[in-house]
Amino acid sequence: MVASLPVALSAEERIRVLEDRCLTLETQLSSVGNSQSDLRAEMRQEIASLRSEIEALAKSMESSNRQINGKLDRLFGARAVVTAAITLLTSILGSGVVHLAVSIGK
Structure with missing residues (x-):
């Protein structure tokens, strides 16, 4: 089996290191x-093991x-729902304020 790789490497970096090892072995x-x-x-x-990994x-x-x-x-779906709810609530409250202003003005 291959020597263990440092844990700090990302998966992409680990794949790159393993591919390099594999190519080196194939060349040898x-x-x-x-x-x-x-x-x-x-x-x-060893090459087959690297490819599997x-x-x-x-x-x-x-x-x-x-x-x-x-x-x-x-x-993002939840954000869209919250945005729609806020828009609806603002619209309802805005209509109520307009209605109240018209009623007071009479």
Whole structure:
């Protein structure tokens, strides 16, 4: 398995680091001779492990983004409802004040 990455890295940065490691291993693998089959197998396994970890991180990011977007949609929807309620209340109160002013003026 790969050495653990610093926790402070964002998911995108971790994916980038893992992709760099994977490309480095693939480059090294191409230079390893066929006579070193054990090393080649181990490197292929490490590359597969890195690719799996990259896919898992990408799926996790996508899921998190979907959750955040859903929360933002609900927040903006609630904001629109509150704005509409305030507009309606202001309109009703404004009509009442006009009606009161006309009634007093008579």
